[in-house]
Amino acid sequence: MITEPNQCHNRIPSDAKLTVRPRGDANHINTQQPTRSTVRDELHQFLNHALVELRRAEYINTHQRFRWQEDELQHHTFIYLHRFTGTQIVDAGPSRVVRKAACLYPPGTRLELVSDADHDAELYMLEFDLFRVTEKTEARRIYERELGSPVTGWIQGPFYGIQRITSQLTELAHPDDETASREIKAQLLLTELLYMLWPEEHPRSAEEQEQEDPESWLKSTLQYMQQHYMHEIKLDTLAELAGMHPSYYSQLFKSRMQKNPTEYITHLRMNRAKEMLLTSDLRIRDIAREVGYRDEFYFSRRFRNYAGYAPTSYAKQVHRNIVSLSYPYTDHLMTLGITPCAAQIQGHLPHLPQSLKLPFHAYEPWEQGRQSFLDVNPELILTKDNATARAMEHIGDVAPIITIPWNQTDMFGHLERIASIVDRTQAAKEWMDRHERKAERARKRIRELAGGLTIAVGTLTAKGPRMYSHRNFGHVFYRTLQLAAPERIQAELQGKAPGIGFNWMPFTPGQWDGLEADVLVLATDNLHNPATLLQKLKNDPLWNSHPAVRNGQVHLVDWNTWVVYAPYSINIQLEEALSMLTNKPILL
Template identity: 70%
Template sequence: MLTRPSTNNNRNTAHMLTQSEQQPDSNKESMTRTEMHAFLDDALLELRQAEQISVTTYWQWSQTVLPHHTFVYMHKFTGKLVANGIESTVTRKAAFICTPGTSLELYSDADHEVELYIIHFDLFRVAEKTKERRIYERELGSPVTGWIQGPYYGIQRIAAQLTMEASQTSLKVQLLLTELLHMLWPQEGQSDAGEQDEPEHWLKSTLQYMRDNYMNEIKLEKLAELAGMHPSYYSQLFKSRMQKNPIEYITHLRMNRAKELLMTSDLRIRDVARQVGYRDEFYFSRRFRNHAGYAPTSYSKQVHRNVVSLSYPYTDHLMTLGITPCAAQIQGHLPHVPKSLTLPFHAYEPWEQGRQAFLDVNPDLILTKDNAAAKAMEHIGDVAPIITIPWNETDIFGHLQNIASVVDRTQVAKEWMDRHERKAERARKKIRETAGQVTVAICTLTAKGPRMYSNRNFGHVFYRSLQLAAPDRIQRELAGKPIGVGFNWMSFSPGEWDGLEADVLLIAVTSMHERAALLQQIAADPLWKSYPAVKNGRVHVIDWNSWVVYAPYSINIQLDEALSMLTNKASFL
């Protein structure tokens, strides 16, 4: 048992706790959102082990008595799971959580690829809490055990991050574990965690109608008719789902669109009013002041610091500018860890994050890439203005300048770019002195085959910061195109090296298992062995998760790594 002062940093010290154990409560019911928050607020989580298993042969694993809470996410698995002697067949993605003391066995079918994550952790609950101290005891029970219905994409993202951070005892590990438990534990009345935010048809159709017609007059009777309900009943039911009545929802849509126009255009107040559904600009101004706290004429001059980032590169940009988002999508290296949001990494992926997470942080504005703008408008268009920064129209420096203009940090952006150029020039000088003029090729391996990158994303540091030469075919593709936006990558087939030769080859991989398999393949494959950099032993394997972030803070870290690789004669092969 640990007695300790009551502070806000207690989640960093779970490893100090001893195990004065509480018996599990077998009668716990599904928790409401409030109860779940309270449960985790009074808990400490300690990651014991997190591992990723990736094999292509028969695989089995068993533990007679699990010493810790254990979560298994089966991303690719066909076989059997046996818990306390009860056998279940697994034929697709699946997730399972169990408490200490459980007997657990996993058996894959032969000749099926296996990719899964096993995460062991301990849970400690507050047994006594005063202003002076808190006493924690180990909790063996769990509000939820057994099969989990999803959301699988979010689960995989967090599981992968935990395996990467497993050796750390950082606050980030605590936050990731907490986020995972929030995702696994269903709320009261939910039958499928993967569908917890999917609205009923009547709600979905009327929300769409409001989003399409907010600039016109919308009557409650029309919405009720679309929903097939009496107006008063529809209004009550709508408020129970959206935390605001239909008229308030429409007003918030209009005001947020007005804020977007005021921040990103030079339109007159009269024109802004008309675009969002107000014919009288003076009436609009009064409503706007009541809603926003500022007159429309002064709104664009306000500094908005309570920002939500729906894009992990833009999270990096904001932090580079000295602004920590109140909530954000997270990937790669960051100086601080904001509240993580479960958001799609690509436009075609499902939206998993619930509205409540955004309502809880009460943002001044929401920042997103253009490919996620439609989904953001659909799910949270009434919560705050959504500022879209186009992704493919400009490069990393354009992104930084555009975001800086929105959050009033233009001078900070200029200072960062000046510092980065000075740092890059020092690196270029050192590489010229130690490695000379070398050509570099950067590729990633995808399910659709290898890709070789140009001067954006993975290639930015090498071709723009360090000004190294790309293979001839890459240079020909870049000719006449805008720098950083005209050409990103090209597919190629191993062995077809004409015009793709380089002195140094860098290959981005997503896991250590993939790295080992890749190096084995390159060593045995005559097509790869014919590549100049491979023949000369100048191949480096880089971490995809660190290098995929095309943003300032990450670029600086990548620059240090690139300098180390190119000035060190040792290679990974």
């Protein structure tokens, strides 16, 4: 029996159920003795004749008491409570929520969320509309708004998949960016989410799961432990989930994970405690309870045995054996004078740490084996928020995983946040001071040699043509050199903080209305031959209408050099930009 925590929470009320609302239409759900295949077929039929439109996606992370209320939901509303302790009230019916939970409610529902005063709140809120086909002919299709929902109530998971999709949707949620590509991607993600939430009336048997995925027993029990580590977890429960005898399950688990289930859960708890010690102001008593220990003194003894430090002194320790799961954060660490023991690598770096084969985007397959992380024995793992769930899934027991949100702040905010965690705040300040002096010299040289310039900054990559603003590819031109952006970019930036709020917009090469500028810089990836691409663009009559094209001020640059939005790479980009804009090499 795994019995460490002596505090038990009810994450959702015992009488809460995930419900599928039956419909009278023959094309809708047949509730007569459903099988797994018919349930999935009915879901496919429902979504195949529906449109899903994202109306709002918001990520909320607050250290203050959170309260939100809607007397009548205007849209279908999905909420993923990643970290939340408090109460949810649905149509006047309250229920207690602790830690992870997810729910979906249709329009017309009265909904209220109130967090406890002494707990942080971290959650994602999605609002969307469903439209169903009411007439479908060769000539036309007519859609009407669907107020019912195929799934309602509490959702049982999988939370790692839910967080991945909700995080991607919040990245797409730019209110002024109503583009076709954004809408299509949002619809695909929302559809994937609904498939994920749809319940299976007859879940797969252990034999079926084994045939489809021989390691399904491991994935299901790991997911259970990662979602419930703050509660008492019995070995018999895990073995039952795996469909094995407890002794055999424990032996097989250890052969796969290099530790038995009890050790794995203890490591999960201690790593989550370390994360809170490094990133919050919670009292030891509260942290102990968050990870499942009622007795803070017992927790402190366990923590000291595991970490080698008392919880009260852990945050003061200097942590240098760091793994970076994000190539920008690898750059940040090296700017601060810390070489990660292993890292995702992209772009230019002063020297190279051990490279990890990690997904370039969070939704791509995880290639790196678990043993690679065990071999380097990290003290900390840094990641962006869109990869946190995947990291937890693979290596949540190996070391504390510190998430640095990507879109909530700019490059300078990332640097300051990482510096505070690794005790390099002074080094971050010194770099920013040096960078500002270098930037001022660069701006002065631009004014002397090129005068005032308007510049348009875009990419021609596999993601499609994009025109950038003050973040990522546009940072050096607009924020460092303080050059003017085209009219459409300036209009999009109105009322938005520098570096956040608006990143890029799609465009069609040749359609330049509002994107005219003195200089046009386009980044290309390895899928394009620059000479061939430029010749193709020159053959387009619309291309030749751009002022920069007429004036011979078009520059093609390598996307791999400009893709990293981080300090060391920004300095290299600055020197390349100066050489480009002044037609001569300049050393700063």
